[in-house]
Amino acid sequence: MADDAATLAAHRTDYWILAHLRARQGRLTGGPACVVTPRSTAEVASTVRLAARHGVAVVPYGAGSGVVGGATAPGGSLVVDLTGMSRLLELNERALYARAEAGMLGGAYEAALGARGYTTGHYPQSIDRSTVGGWVATRAAGQFSTRYGNIEDLLERRTRLLLFDPRQGLECAAAVADMAAARLGWDGGRTAVELEGYRALAESLRRFA
Numbered sequence: 116m117a118d119d120a121a122t123l124a125a126h127r128t129d130y131w132i133l134a135h136l137r138a139r140q141g142r143l144t145g146g147p148a149c150v151v152t153p154r155s156t157a158e159v160a161s162t163v164r165l166a167a168r169h170g171v172a173v174v175p176y177g178a179g180s181g182v183v184g185g186a187t188a189p190g191g192s193l194v195v196d197l198t199g200m201s202r203l204l205e206l207n208e209r210a211l212y213a214r215a216e217a218g219m220l221g222g223a224y225e226a227a228l229g230a231r232g233y234t235t236g237h238y239p240q241s242i243d244r245s246t247v248g249g250w251v252a253t254r255a256a257g258q259f260s261t262r263y264g265n266i267e268d269l270l271e272r273r274t275r276l277l278l279f280d281p282r283q284g285l286e287c288a289a290a291v292a293d294m295a296a297a298r299l300g301w302d303g304g305r306t307a308v309e310l311e312g313y314r315a316l317a318e319s320l321r322r323f324a
């Protein structure tokens with residue numbers, strides 16, 4: 116936990132241009148009372164429980180590359196900085212998925228996959244400045260999303276990201292389309308938006324086949 120001036124200033128907002136303009140003009144109000152950097156899911160849970168007990172607003176913070184002010188902390192809030200949780204937890208070559216802690220930077224995540232010959236195919240321009248958890252929270256899109264899909268298409272059971280083997284090309288992508296179809300039935304609670312996401316992926320596969 117930190118509440119020194121430098122840490123609070125660094126977590127006051129994200130890349131939202133209006134917040135920076137207001138800061139330059141001395142008009143940016145609010146800001147967190149403290150920043151907690153948990154190292155485990157259990158620490159996140161106890162932090163959020165404590166904040167709820169005291170009625171304190173909680174702001175999850177990835178790498179702060181958001182451009183719409185989502186990570187702009189209101190006055191007296193508690194920022195949960197996820198970058199202390201940055202490990203690749205699992206790379207399953209049989210079922211073609213990977214699990215990473217939410218605070219892992221995108222560039223580090225892709226490098227870890229690339230070292231084993233895989234990719235998730237998600238390349239936002241901010242890949243080295245954004246986290247895996249931030250991608251999911253913002254429904255991010257990347258440079259190759261017309262081929263691989265948006266992050267919501269790549270997210271399997273909300274905790275795993277699909278894997279592609281670039282050496283296998285479209286054959287592998289087609290397998291992933293099948294997995295996307297399969298996941299629709301898994302929890303029965305999928306929204307229309309996610310169904311549309313799958314159709315878009317199938318369409319892009321047809322277009323590039």
Ligand SMILES: Cc1cc2nc3c(=O)[nH]c(=O)nc-3n(C[C@H](O)[C@H](O)[C@H](O)COP(=O)(O)OP(=O)(O)OC[C@H]3O[C@@H](n4cnc5c(N)ncnc54)[C@H](O)[C@@H]3O)c2cc1C
Nearest residue numbers: 177178179180181185239240241245246248249252255256
């Ligand atoms: C130069 C530049 C290029 C960019 N290029 C792209 C691009 O190509 N594609 C694209 O989609 N976006 C792009 N962005 C926007 C930004 O990088 C994405 O929105 C990214 O997904 C944000 O990730 P982050 O880890 O930085 O999240 P943050 O900015 O830290 O947070 C963004 C929002 O998500 C919430 N959040 C963060 N982590 C979590 C979590 N673990 N759990 C729950 N909520 C969480 C925050 O509270 C906030 O509301 C770009 C931004 C910049 C500055």
